Amino acid sequence: MFILYDFIYLVFVIFYLPVFFLKKKKYPGFRMRLGVLPKDLSFEEPIWIHAVSVGEAQAIRGLAEGLRVKYPGKKLVISTVTPTGNKIARRIAAKGDFVFYFPLDLSLIVRKVIARIRPSLFIIVETEIWPNIISYISASGIPIVVVNGRISDNSFKGYYCCKFILKPLLNKVDTFCMQTQQDAQRLLALGVAPGKVKITGNVKFDLKDYSEGNVGAAGLKNKLGIAEHEKILVCGSTHPNEEEIILGAYIKISAQIKNLRLIIAPRHPERSNEISGLIKKFGLQPQLFSSLNTGLLNSKKGPVIIVDSVGQLLNFYAIADIVYIGGSLVKHGGQNILEPAIFAKPIIFGAHMFNFRNIADLFLKNQAAVLVHNKFELQEKIKYLLVNYQEAVALGERAKTLIGKNRGATQKTIEYIGKLF
Numbered sequence: 001m002f003i004l005y006d007f008i009y010l011v012f013v014i015f016y017l018p019v020f021f022l023k024k025k026k027y028p029g030f031r032m033r034l035g036v037l038p039k040d041l042s043f044e045e046p047i048w049i050h051a052v053s054v055g056e057a058q059a060i061r062g063l064a065e066g067l068r069v070k071y072p073g074k075k076l077v078i079s080t081v082t083p084t085g086n087k088i089a090r091r092i093a094a095k096g097d098f099v100f101y102f103p104l105d106l107s108l109i110v111r112k113v114i115a116r117i118r119p120s121l122f123i124i125v126e127t128e129i130w131p132n133i134i135s136y137i138s139a140s141g142i143p144i145v146v147v148n149g150r151i152s153d154n155s156f157k158g159y160y161c162c163k164f165i166l167k168p169l170l171n172k173v174d175t176f177c178m179q180t181q182q183d184a185q186r187l188l189a190l191g192v193a194p195g196k197v198k199i200t201g202n203v204k205f206d207l208k209d210y211s212e213g214n215v216g217a218a219g220l221k222n223k224l225g226i227a228e229h230e231k232i233l234v235c236g237s238t239h240p241n242e243e244e245i246i247l248g249a250y251i252k253i254s255a256q257i258k259n260l261r262l263i264i265a266p267r268h269p270e271r272s273n274e275i276s277g278l279i280k281k282f283g284l285q286p287q288l289f290s291s292l293n294t295g296l297l298n299s300k301k302g303p304v305i306i307v308d309s310v311g312q313l314l315n316f317y318a319i320a321d322i323v324y325i326g327g328s329l330v331k332h333g334g335q336n337i338l339e340p341a342i343f344a345k346p347i348i349f350g351a352h353m354f355n356f357r358n359i360a361d362l363f364l365k366n367q368a369a370v371l372v373h374n375k376f377e378l379q380e381k382i383k384y385l386l387v388n389y390q391e392a393v394a395l396g397e398r399a400k401t402l403i404g405k406n407r408g409a410t411q412k413t414i415e416y417i418g419k420l421f
Contacts, residue, residue, distance in 0.1 A: 029101030033104050043117050043118055045119065047123065049078050050080075055335075055336060056148075057080055063410055087311065121145065127155075129166070143421070145176075150180070167190060174420055175196055200409045200412040200413050231260050232322075235265065236326055237266070272308035279304050287303040317340040325347060329351075329374070337356060337369065341396075342403055347399055348381055349372070350378075
């Protein structure tokens with residue numbers, strides 16, 4: 001079966017390689033994906049954490065800190081697939097840790113990387129299934145843990161169709177720390193042994209209690225040229241076809257409320273020039289944050305700010321008066337609600353939050369966020385929250401309180417990891 005898997009995976013890699021070159025996006029860590037690691041590195045049975053992209057990498061910050069406390073002699077090896085995830089992982093890494101790109105899941109490459117790293121534990125964030133990696137690590141007698149596990153609706157449908165193949169593979173994982181009862185039940189339906197499945201909650205709730213001062217947001221308003229009387233709408237992690245909706249709503253609102261400023265942080269910063277062109281089509285002035293000089297924006301009608309770098313979004317959430325969560329008015333499944341919630345910001349999101357359904361439902365049930373279905377509702381809700389300040393404040397406070405009530409998943413996860421060592 002694995003020979004067939006290797007063949008199919010190799011064909012996919014060969015056909016997909018030209019895409020990177022045609023788009024001039026040659027993968028920065030592709031040599032690492034082929035199993036080529038720096039020769040001067042030496043490993044002493046580290047803990048290997050795999051976090052595929054930005055969301056997963058951000059989720060492991062508390063876990064990484066907790067593991068360092070519990071196992072002070074252990075170094076961490078953190079792998080990602082995406083360049084943006086890699087940048088976040090590098091910020092999480094401590095001295096002596098190693099961050100690299102996850103190897104292609106081909107037998108020859110996988111065996112080479114495992115033999116080089118020799119991990120004492122392999123941690124997978126959010127149920128990434130890699131047959132060769134899991135099989136060879138399990139065969140080496142190395143414990144495997146899935147942390148912050150979840151199975152989306154679409155993934156479950158696909159997994160269930162090939163349950164007979166996945167069942168023996170999934171049972172090579174020693175412990176699944178799942179976010180919810182539903183996620184746990186889906187694993188059991190796929191044939192995972194009940195003793196392997198634990199419900200620990202969502203580690204993303206274990207955010208630090210940030211304030212404007214300790215995330216570097218102090219002075220950001222001055223740098224942006226935003227006066228104290230002006231209000232700020234931050235649209236985080238937006239996707240294609242969503243910026244048009246936001247800009248249309250912004251123009252309508254700012255015709256009535258003159259002191260509103262707009263900041264757009266696209267999910268993929270490389271789209272910044274595309275968004276700049278779109279802003280100009282709406283008759284507005286764009287400004288990339290990376291090319292900003294202090295005092296540049298001190299004008300009667302400031303431009304639309306585009307956050308074109310990774311790792312800055314928390315700072316912008318800290319100064320926001322209202323936050324819109326991207327990927328939710330278009331069918332991308334939404335983005336993280338919890339980061340603006342920790343700042344007690346009033347949060348608005350669209351109906352397409354299926355990748356964060358449980359969190360979204362929890363926030364709506366507790367009146368800690370606002371749901372909109374189209375550009376007209378988005379426009380009206382933003383305007384309503386700007387005019388009704390006390391209700392906006394109460395909405396934000398309920399969001400922050402909800403985070404406090406759902407903390408603890410990281411500690412539970414570390415306790416289960418401890419039972420394997």
